[in-house]
Amino acid sequence: MKVIKAEQIHDAVVDLVLKAARYLPEDVKTAIRVARNNETSESAKEVLGQLLENADLAKESGLPLCQDTGLGVFYVEIGSDVQIEGNITEIINNAMIEGYDKGLLRKSSCHPLTRKNTMDNSPAVIHYSHVAGDKLTIKHMAKGGGSENMSRCTMLTPAQGWEGIKEFVVRRMAEAGPNPCPPTIVGIGIGGTFDLAPALAKEALFRPLSAENPDPELAAMEQELLDEINQLGIGPMGLGGQTTCLGVKIAIQPCHIASLPLAINVQCHSSRIKEVTL
Amino acid sequence: MATYTMTAPLKDEDVAKLRAGDVVKLSGIIYTARDAAHKRLCDMLDNNEELPFELQGAVIYYVGPSPAPEGRPIGSAGPTTSYRMDTYAPRLHSLGVKASVGKGKRSPEVRKALQKHTGVYFGATGGAGALLSQCITGAEVIAFDDLGPEAIRKLTVDNFPLLVVNDSHGEEQYAKPNFEF
Structure with missing residues (x-):
């Protein structure tokens, strides 16, 4: 023992x-930097630049x-x-x-x-x-509360499957628009029970932004959802642009043969996660 | 898209010339209030009590700052999501409030109130609270101290960078999502 x-x-x-x-995680900063370089919209570049400046200032000053x-x-x-x-x-x-x-x-x-x-x-x-x-x-x-408020849980039917999941997630992010401080990171819990799906969605957000899903099928699904969310054109802070979402993280569990629980836990661009092993 | 420098409290003529997409560098005095403070302000109005600040021309910043470090007036101080104040905002605009500062969409009722009472909704960058706090040069709790971060603070701001999201002419700056609702 x-x-x-x-x-x-x-x-x-x-x-x-x-x-x-x-301290904003380095991979989140990198993703914001890359997004800023890829954006063509001036407002998007401006907002993303402010986020990088904010991260540097927080690190130097100790302000949250x-x-x-x-x-x-x-x-x-x-x-x-x-x-x-x-x-x-x-x-x-x-x-x-x-x-x-x-x-x-x-x-x-x-x-x-x-x-x-x-x-x-x-x-x-x-x-x-x-x-x-x-x-x-x-x-x-x-x-934070702003992104948490945009999160949702639903019980789909097995027949709705992946198409139903995509529809629900993309619709949710379209409805959320500028509210959760985009560009967001979207945690998705699929399966389990009514209570377990949101816990999975939140747990998925602990996977670092730069870490791919070890399951190649889930990794492909994450990419598909990421592309669809970014096609919404909501952009940084909702002002338009290609960068609505920085990453999608899926976690799954077996569920009841009658159910398809789905939860979306929305994370703002300020993904503040940190872990320790003792 | 124009850039203006303005001083709060604001006048009708300041607000009327603003168009969605314009940038305003705001200086002067503004007041913080978020969920719990709005509820109390409206309860006070119901009871005909005197409010802790003058609504005429006021700019209300939807923010609950983090505690101030030594030698600074305030901690991080970026905007919170505005729709939660939609219940209260039309009433406050009808009583002279000229602007609110937050992030995220407003209700049709708020947008109508902006047109009717010559008001404006400004967006500030959410999640840039450390950076935005650098434009705040003074902060003093003037009401509801028991609410902690939700207390009403009188802020002095210097060139606070704002974007006109909803103007008094019915226009909005947010991108419409490519989605068939």
Whole structure:
């Protein structure tokens, strides 16, 4: 049994929170740079240029990339040979609170009905999975509300199949238009149950933008959807152009013979993900 | 497409000359308000209470900034998505508000209100909050401190870069998606 101390997890989570909020992943920056070079529209070039400048400024100044530093989302993989000293949910939540406080990140969590702010960004949204091995992997996403609001889940019929999935996704992104801060990254969960499809869609967004889907068929489907979304012509911030979406990430699971669950989790261009393995 | 420099609060004649696609470098005083603050402002109007700022000519920025680091007036401060304020915006325009700043589409009711009351909807670049905060030279909470990031702040801005998305003549700058709805 490998023992992992509470303090180790705490410090690692504080670090994840601070880095995710301030440093745009290099592959996202590269994708924005390439898009700017390919764009012919002046407004698209201008917006993409501002995003690159913003990323540099955040890195230098320590200001968060975006004022919406999101809810603190965590996907945690616990190895079967790992023993954690303490309650991991408490450790992660407390570390997240410390990170948001220390990093001067916005506290964006509130009671859903009274809308009273919890003032410390808690609670963290944590998903656990148990895997083989002696590692603990913590993946963190700072998930903004604007793009999250454009996300959808539906239960298609098996007969609708891939064509139905494409129709739903492209229609959704057309309806969303400028709202989710395009160029977006689109996470798609296909299969599972009503509750599992959105969790898959979000998990898909943890795959780095530059990392191809290891399944060649899914990789081809991602490319097909990416092309269709970009043909919408919505462009950066909705002002027109070829760059509406930077990447599509699909995750699938077997589902009931009666069902075809589908979820779309929309991510803005400021894809703030960071992970650590202990 | 023209570029203008303007000072807030705005006048009808400032707004009337703006066309969708124009760029405005805005200086002067603007006010932050988003979801919870809008609800409270409208509740105050219902109760005939005095509002925390003058609506006549006002520019409202839909933003909930991140906390200010030492030596800076404000943290990151980019726009939030505007449609959530569509419920309240026509009423505020009818009472003299001249402009809002946000990102994303507005409802037909808001677009009509802009035409009727000579208002304008500006877009700022979403997700560029660190960069945009450099144009904010002063910030002071003037109401609803308990709302944290949603409190109303009086901001002083200097050449804040804005794009006219919806003008007072019924025109819009957003691209229409190539999709048959």
